[in-house]
Amino acid sequence: MYLLTVATLVAIYAMLTLGLNTITGLAGQISLGHAAFFGVGAYTTAILTVRYGWPFWPALLAAVAAAAAVGALIGAAAIRVREDFLAITTMGVNFVVVSVFLYFPFFGGALGIGGIPGPRLLGHEVARPGFLALTVAGVLAALAVNLWLSRSWAGLALLALREDEEAARAAAVDVRKFKILAFTIGTGLAGLAGAFYASFLTFISAGDFGFPFSITVLCMLVFGGIGTNRGAIAGATVLGAAPELFRFLADYRMLTYGALLLVLMRFQPAGLLGDDSALWRALRRR
């Protein structure tokens, strides 16, 4: 039962890292505010189901749409700032969004929102094993979106944007349009993760979506191997399960976590399964 909970959370993290991979891995735009969009999705689901009596499935679609809409808006505004400026702007957005959740009574304030119903399928409540299957389906959907994107013309444009923005612009790639596209898709996937998260935990509060969590998601992505979908999923799995794997370390858990990030970046900056990592090359050679 406990294992199921961890596995479900790992699947939710994987949707988040896949979404961030669209923005940061594919399009090269560092975002330090991914948790904010996760929060928009979760709050949309919570408010629609609890307060307006919507069923889970339409609320899930609304969550994706709301997160993508906010993401498109932020993307459009953030186009004016570049690179490190963009990273810090997204961090600021995260703080402002969390404050809105925390201080506007509409979002439940400090008490958060509880009693969020689970999804129903064919007239039945979905139990825990079923929920895990649904979240895995969510991961596959996110993966499909990313694969489709990276194989389309837009994916090529995003890659060009990541490698050299000026050159892409010179080659008549509409840089602005594709940046907004990457933000919209990536934050939409975060909204999807948020919908699952809200109905899985049945209770959410603003603290779940803060800047530290954005950093955690980014660490998962880079740890696994930024720019690759397998890396996004591997990072979410390893670091998502890390609190359990490292349980025996007790008081030294966070210390080990920090040291692990440092050591991996120092010796394997491409991450665990990135294109240049030793592990991935060894796997490819066989």
Next chain:
Amino acid sequence: MLVQQLVNGLTVGSLYALMALGLTMVYGVLRVLHIAHAAVFTLGAYGGLWTFAATGSFWLALLGAMAIAVAAGLAMERWVYWPLLAKPPIATLIASIGVFIALEEIYRIVAGPEPHSFSVPLRVRDVRLAGVLVTAPQVLVMAVTVALLVALWLFLTRTSLGLALRAVSQDREMAAACAMNVRRIVRLNFALGSALAGAAGMLVGVYYNSVSPTMGDVTAYKGLAIIVLGGLGSIPGTVLGALLIGIVETLFIGLVEFPFPRDAWAFLAMIAVFLLRPQGLLGR
């Protein structure tokens, strides 16, 4: 009332400036966001606390805080930043976050999770000018900040080493081509920036009478907001950004009815500046 809030805001702002200057200087030479700088700041606070407990002298404690911070900064340059220089910036960013998390944990394990009080008997007195109260800790904070900033400014503009430092932060490769020892200048940057952060950590500890393992958290993200607000790599811009953030958040907390937290006001101010000036206040 308004002037009183301005004084409080200026004090907070000058503490931010001391801390953020190191971030700017490191960004200037290496183009990396030095998240672990906040851990150097916290170490300075503990260094000051321990030196004060051992010697009972404020000035020796300040020196101790700066010394231990410099040692930490140089160690990070040696084992984290320089080896990662050729790697993609995101790898450096994550490594830096890792160092920050690990160090905060070490402080917690060594010094305990609870805050230590840091009360120093001050020889300065409260100053009262036309109804505005400047408390003794505020006088001290502002005096030390101004002294350190003037010293930094004189160093950067009046010495040849300062000139070399500015040259390296403008164009590292060109400076190397002009036979400058770039590595030495980078180390100097880390040493100076860390010394200022150590002083800031100790002053924050004295000002709020509290030193705790997580005191660097707020510093870590607000410092980033300040240096980008100032225009990344611009030293005057950083000081300006720090004072602006300090004043804006104090004024809004004190005068606006809406109960938004400090940080939200600071970041709203930052985003507002970016919408008007995407390159920051004094950016190129």
